[in-house]
Amino acid sequence: MGAAVLTFGVVDLLAACGGSSTSGAAKTYKVGVSNTLTGNGWREEMICSIKAQGKASGNVTQVTVANRNGGPAEQIADLRNLISAGVNAIILNPSDRDALNAVIKEAAGKGIVVVAVDQAVSAPEAYVLSNDQVKYGQLGAEWLFKQLKGTGSVVEMRGIDGVPADTDRHQGFTTALANYPGIKIVAQTFTGWSLNPAAQQINDLFSSGKKIDGVWTSGIDATIIDAYQTAKKPFVPTVGADNNKFVGQLVSLKSSGLVGAAVTNPPPVGGAGLAVALDVLAGKSHPKLIKLTPEVWDNTSSAGVSTLQSKYDASLDPYYSVQYAVAPYTTYTKAQLIACQS
């Protein structure tokens, strides 16, 4: 990469003038990020992973983040502004599968590499790198139903109604349920992927007096364990995500009778998406669709326990995912992710 140093100044100048540099000649890049759910720990970690990967790659001069609460209409506006700002690559967490296709096509027409992470888009120009959310719902539910030996009352705590990832996970959950006729869903709630509503909902369920044999959550997990502890109720088998605090609870509360499993859903798909985009800009090829298969880490098998033990990290934010990298794509260090600077 000796040539990279020589061309640095010229390209930088080009980028500064807003000129869309041709992909072959450019060695440093401006990157745009579009996200439409704010105040959410998972999404913040996703954005930090993009910044960290930009820093680790050494050839990203600027990461511009368009981050606000909104729907497809707002995201289209943000994407158009990023195109106008002269970025070379756009990493986006799409608010919809189809609504962004026109603007993605427009970006691709200007030589911008577009990578959708976490959720898919249907635009043929875009690269998609995401966790298999149907499998996420299915694997966790199957583990739970097996744990309950096929009979019992289960609570399904979903995310946001109408959001693709929630619908996909529910589809997986329903697929698993079809094989367990003895399992009864006593309540279905929408946590909005926020802590407070989830705490409220589980407490409401406690006071309703309903019999609960197991809880499946779409990732708002540690809050439920906290609620069981506060209410001094015996734990029931609980499924959550690979969030740091929950992973810690699965290890430390095992002796107090907590049985549970964490299903992986790594936020660094953001950083991995940038790595793919930079590869494509440098002329390397990648498949258009990269799907990560979630893993289930339970605290009932010895392999699961040792994974949980090795993944828990007291120095990490309690609501961050313990997966700070997505192999083989991301190259940053954990310190770079936590620093969250571009």
Place this chain on the structure above:
Amino acid sequence: MVVGRVAIPFVPPRLVRRHGWTIGVYALLLASLIFTVAIHPTYGAFDIKSLALGALPLALAAAAQTVVVLSGGIDLTVGPLMAVTNVLAARAMLHSNFRDALLIAVLVLILGCAAGAFNGSIVVFSRVPDIVVTLAMSFVWGGVALLILEKPGGGAPLDFQNLAQEATLSPWVPNALVLLIVVVAAVWMPLRGSRLGLALYAIGSDRTAAHASGVNVPLVRILAYTLSGVFAAIGGLALTMTTGIGSPLSGSFYTLSGVATIVLGGVSLAGGKGGMLGPMAAAFILTLIPADLIFLGIDPNYGQVIQGIVIVLVVMVGGLAALRRKPA
């Protein structure tokens, strides 16, 4: 007033006094545009189109809110109604041709009209405060949107989408802008000068006085909500045009941002004061803020802070100007 006369010598002072806020908002819009070009010299036709596309649904949400607020009410169903009409249109228009899509659009408008009239009737006949009724109805309409489309989906023919997405006249005149001007000119302008328009302002200023002068207050209130429903339906159709799909959650942001827009646009939340032109410019200003933040590379979390500060500052300056005027 002296300052006003010196600064704008060619505009009659009375006009400035009556439309001072609106003129101020347009001056602010011009200043924001100049600022944007200064920080982003390549700002051009592409960006004008981005701006118009982004501002269109917000401007229509603001129009819907303006009508009700002028009549002395508030309508918290604007966003959910936009979502209902958005998903309804997208669901019906999937795989349809352009002509059918236009027909569906007309039906959706009629439905928006009916939904608005329904909201207004409950407000008037239940005698429960409008903020409570429309808050409750916002949950009802939000649920209806989810019943129509559980998750984002549907579609619309490309020609229909291009009614907002293309720039037919000139690259510098996006269709979204033309559409907005046509809608406001066709729906609001005739009404503004009519007896109904006068009655709308009258019940917003003083309901008792309006009643005493023979205005049918309940009817005008219902009509205000009906008109709000029409604007919300056009907003929902605009979302279908700009996104090409229906999303049951698409309206969530438009109720409150619509209120913010009309406040910036000079509509008094106490009712009876303001117009339609101010909020339209305000929608463009509020759409420019996030764009400028992207161009400047500033943390977008400041966007909402800046938006809030702009609104408070503008309302404060407007209030001070009104205070200074009173003694004279």
